[in-house]
Amino acid sequence: MLSDNIKALRKSKGFTQEEVAVRLHVVRQTVSKWEKGLSVPDAEMLQRLAELFEVSVNQLLGAPPAQEESISDVAEQLARINEQLAVKNRRARRIWRVVAGVLIAFVVLNLLFILLAVVLGFVRTTSAGSMSIELGEPPALVVSFEEQQVTAALGTYSWEYKSGGAVLGTESDAAPLYETEIPVLSVAEEDVTVSLLFEMTPDTVSVQCWDDSFWETDWDNVSDQLVVQTAATDGETIEAQAGYVYQVTAVWNDADGYSGTVNYSFCLELTG
Helix, strand or coil: CHHHHHHHHHHHCCCCHHHHHHHHCCCHHHHHHHHHCCCCCCHHHHHHHHHHHCCCHHHHHCCCCCCCCCHHHHHHHHHHHHHHHHHHHHHHHHHHHHHHHHHHHHHHHHHHHHHHHHHCCCEEECCCCCEEECCCCCCCEEEEECCEEEECEEEEEEEEEEECCEEEEEEEECCCHHHCCCCEEEECCCEEEEEEEECCCCCEEEEEEEEHHHHHCCHHHHHHHCCCEECCECCCEEEEECCEEEEEEEEEEEECCEEEEEEEEEEEEECC
16 A cells, blocks of 8 residues: 555655655655555655655555556546545544444433432532542642643543442543643753642652653654653652653552542643
């Protein structure tokens, strides 16, 4: 397929997606979409790709090298590829509609459960005598530095909540960190101390970090390039460094009817 050929030829030339994008005057996401088969280059861009990879347009399209082609032949092949892509996208949309229907039904059922819990008095009285609704999802984490505050992105987690020893519900999600929109906290110094403000205090906290250039990594080779470090923390603060992405792992050991492990993430950016 064209997408496989573009990826294979790029790698054979030792180019990253970013380098190909710069040479063709497009954004990296465009090259990524070509390689994933989400879109195809037009005839003019196909010719430029062939010149960059030093192959014929035929070879780029997967045809025998000896077969010559005209512009109309290229356009016809691109039209066929576009039609195949359209069919694939229509199927994907149908699948996503089914998935969306299931998710909507799941959300509706959860809302009904919450409403029922409130009606039946599924509330708990704190030691101070105030009332609060059961936390049906992991507590939020706010990261603070001086006057700035950002809510850390919620990543992979497993969360269980109970009442009177009975499990009311279990929530979990597996969100890859590289697919997460990570909030940025801007700092003027390279080495700073940031505060961790949990909605509910965890039993243990650990922190890992890596250089934010990691996000420019070609994901095919990520396992060879990722260097993870451990950041110093006392559970309430982190000795942090600008230019790094941080992942905070918090654990609750069945405290106040809650238990689970939750991962949060944020990034420190040096300004000035």
